[in-house]
Amino acid sequence: xxxxxxxxxxxxxxxxxxxxxxxxxxxxxxxxxxxxxxxxxxxxxxxxxxxxxxxxxxxxxxxxxxxxxxxxxxxxxxxxxxxxxxxxxxxxxxxxxxxxxxxxxxxxxxxxxxxxxxxxxxxxxxxxxxxxxxxxxxxxxxxxxxx
Amino acid sequence: xxxxxxxxxxxxxxxxxxxxxxxxxxxxxxxxxxxxxxxxxxxxxxxxxxxxxxxxxxxxxxxxxxxxxxxxxxxxxxxxxxxxxxxxxxxxxxxxxxxxxxxxxxxxxxxxxxxxxxxxxxxxxxxxxxxxxxxxxxxxxxxxxxxxxxxxxxxxxxxxxxxxxxxxxxxxxxxxxxxxxxxxxxxxxxxxxxxxxxxxxxxxxxxxxxxxxxxxxxxxxxxxxxxxxxxxxxxxxxxxxxxxxxxxxxxxxxxxxxxxxxxxxxxxxxxxxxxxxxxxxxxxxxxxxxxxxxxxxxxxxxxxxxxxxxxxxxxxxxxxxxxxxxxxxxxxx
Numbered sequence: 001x002x003x004x005x006x007x008x009x010x011x012x013x014x015x016x017x018x019x020x021x022x023x024x025x026x027x028x029x030x031x032x033x034x035x036x037x038x039x040x041x042x043x044x045x046x047x048x049x050x051x052x053x054x055x056x057x058x059x060x061x062x063x064x065x066x067x068x069x070x071x072x073x074x075x076x077x078x079x080x081x082x083x084x085x086x087x088x089x090x091x092x093x094x095x096x097x098x099x100x101x102x103x104x105x106x107x108x109x110x111x112x113x114x115x116x117x118x119x120x121x122x123x124x125x126x127x128x129x130x131x132x133x134x135x136x137x138x139x140x141x142x143x144x145x146x147x
Numbered sequence: 148x149x150x151x152x153x154x155x156x157x158x159x160x161x162x163x164x165x166x167x168x169x170x171x172x173x174x175x176x177x178x179x180x181x182x183x184x185x186x187x188x189x190x191x192x193x194x195x196x197x198x199x200x201x202x203x204x205x206x207x208x209x210x211x212x213x214x215x216x217x218x219x220x221x222x223x224x225x226x227x228x229x230x231x232x233x234x235x236x237x238x239x240x241x242x243x244x245x246x247x248x249x250x251x252x253x254x255x256x257x258x259x260x261x262x263x264x265x266x267x268x269x270x271x272x273x274x275x276x277x278x279x280x281x282x283x284x285x286x287x288x289x290x291x292x293x294x295x296x297x298x299x300x301x302x303x304x305x306x307x308x309x310x311x312x313x314x315x316x317x318x319x320x321x322x323x324x325x326x327x328x329x330x331x332x333x334x335x336x337x338x339x340x341x342x343x344x345x346x347x348x349x350x351x352x353x354x355x356x357x358x359x360x361x362x363x364x365x366x367x368x369x370x371x372x373x374x375x376x377x378x379x380x381x382x383x384x385x386x387x388x389x390x391x392x393x394x395x396x397x398x399x400x401x402x403x404x405x406x407x408x409x410x411x412x413x414x415x416x417x418x419x420x421x422x423x424x425x426x427x428x429x430x431x432x433x434x435x436x437x438x439x440x441x442x443x444x445x446x447x448x449x450x451x452x453x454x455x456x457x458x459x460x461x462x463x464x465x466x467x468x469x470x471x472x473x474x475x476x477x478x479x480x
Contacts (some may be wrong), residue, residue: 018245034313039446040328050368053375074326076445084180098364098393117361117368 010012010013041067043050044078047097047118054093057086060133061145062122067147068135081145083129150464151248151471153259160189161199161245165238175217175235182231197231202266204236207308207417209262210276211479213242218237223308224412225354236262244401254468255274257476258463263304265351267458270449271457272304272312272327273351276479283472286412294320294455301454303383309348309417322453330443331358333436338422341406344433346419346442353441355417362421365439366408370399399457403435404428451460 044064051058062079066072082090084107091103099116104114106125114121133143148155153195154162164185168176178200182193185351204214207223218234221227228234238246240260248256261279263271275423282300286292304312306329332348374381398457404427411418423432437443450457465472 009432019368034330034437035326036437036443037313037328039434040443043438043440074445076326096359097368105205115440117439119367119444 020131032052043118043140044075045137047078047116047121048142049137050097050144051080051090051093052140054096056080056082056090056093057143058090058123059081059129059145061124061130065125065145066147068137068142068144077122078118079122079124081124081129084125084127087125108130123134148260149249151251151255151371152245153250153257153262154245154479155198157191157195158203158213159249160185160191161196161203162238162242162249164189164196164240165200165214165236166246169237173237173454175215175237178218178231178234178236181236194468199267200236201228203242207349208266209306210273210307211241211258211262211475212239213258215242215244216240222414223349223355223417224410225356236238240478241475244471244478248471253474254471255461255464258467258469258475260457260461265448266307266445270447271447272446273307275303275305278302280472280476280479282458283461283465284476286458287466287469287472290459290462293454297455297458301458304448306348306351308351308353309452310350310353310459311348319448319450320454322450324447324449325447327446328443329334329446330437333433335433340422341425342427342429343431344421344423344436346421346436347417349417350441350444350446353444355410355412355419358439358442359408360417361439362405362408362419362436365397366401366403369405370396373402374399377454394455399469404432405435418432 003130015032016082045068048060048064058080060068060078061081063075064078067075087106091101094101097116099114099121101114106123110125112123114123131146132143132145134141148161164181165176167188168181168184170176185191185196186193195413200214201220202208204212204216204220206212215237216234217236218446219229220234221318244253244256245258251385260283261274261276263269263273265272278301282297285300301318305311309332310329311332312329313329315325319325319327319345319467329350331350334345334347336343336345345360349358371381388395401424405421406424407422409420409422411420421432421436423429
């Protein structure tokens with residue numbers, strides 16, 4: 001590899017600041033907030049948007065709802081409530097993002113923990129949905145429980 | 148939890164069963180023989196014992212491997228293990244030391260301090276072995292070292308799987324429950340085929356195979372969403388193209404500049420190569436990659452009482468007899 005390319009690569013790696021070496025020498029009493037942390041914080045909301053865009057009709061509850069409503073601490077996962085008649089639409093939306101579960105299983109178990117490329121997802125099948133309102137996120141209308 | 152090693156009762160039972168069945172001269176035992184002993188003598192079912200044994204002997208799960216595993220016990224890539232009829236196990240030198248410690252033939256060995264409990268679903272994160280043992284030794288010399296100095300000596304939590312740790316370390320070391328981000332170690336590389344982001348280390352307990360699969364799932368989804376944003380109708384295309392739809396998606400431009408993902412994980416370790424499109428913004432792509440689960444995962448961690456209290460407890464135990472600490476330091480250096 002030409003020397004120029006090697007040095008470019010080195011510069012790029014430094015610019016990216018990736019790998020373990022960046023962390024050595026960081027004082028342990030410092031709050032480490034990497035620039036990409038916001039992407040991690042927002043991915044449960046991004047998952048809700050993906051599902052809504054694919055036709056799922058769910059109500060966002062739990063930590064993500066609190067985060068969207070009150071800006072509380074970062075949600076760990078996405079919790080959604082779905083009415084029983086809407087289960088097939090949710091199953092279809094999940095399949096489109098690579099998460100596979102059959103509607104019968106979801107109806108029978110009522111509470112299911114799944115994982116997706118956007119993080120963990122807990123689905124609750126309910127006969128009645130919690131009180132909720134619409135929150136606009138990037139042009140998408142999410143139905144979010146009142147907290 | 149044993150105050151001498153920091154190991155739990157399940158782990159100690161597995162070590163005893165391995166020792167009892169492997170026999171002298173460091174021979175391996177058939178895993179099935181060890182599991183039979185574990186059930187008959189210790190009353191622990193083989194299914195539980197097998198999981199614990201795999202954890203104790205996998206270098207991507209713990210820093211200090213107490214078991215020496217022979218055959219296919221699974222891989223960091225996510226490959227399934229062989230049936231226990233086809234694998235073998237024996238104590239590693241560290242495992243021998245742990246049992247000697249429990250039998251009070253040597254002083255306490257702070258295995259639990261180094262490996263924490265995160266690998267088994269607990270809250271204590273693993274630490275760098277050399278730093279952890281050096282810090283306990285420093286406390287033996289001077290027990291008035293302030294907690295802030297001890298935290299600095301310990302440094303960041305250190306994942307045996309090679310991933311990085313970010314988050315509220317001040318809170319963690321002060322004894323609060325802290326939300327930490329475990330993320331992959333990623334380096335930039337230049338290849339004749341283009342710019343690459345190479346994932347090597349991973350968060351603890353994450354299968355590499357899942358990382359590459361989810362990166363592709365997200366990239367696929369981004370393309371579909373982009374088509375919708377541009378006013379196209381991907382659902383119509385899917386209906387028309389049927390089984391050919393995945394090929395059609397592959398030809399679409401990637402809004403995040405990702406060209407391909409190749410899992411090159413082998414016996415030498417984890418390696419997932421993310422190929423960037425020509426002219427892609429590598430910083431932005433790296434941020435996108437880190438946003439994909441489980442490239443980055445959130446974990447709640449805690450050192451009960453704070454890292455100072457934890458270290459002082461170990462130092463207090465080792466002060467009575469530091470032979471175990473010295474032997475562990477020698478074995479890990």
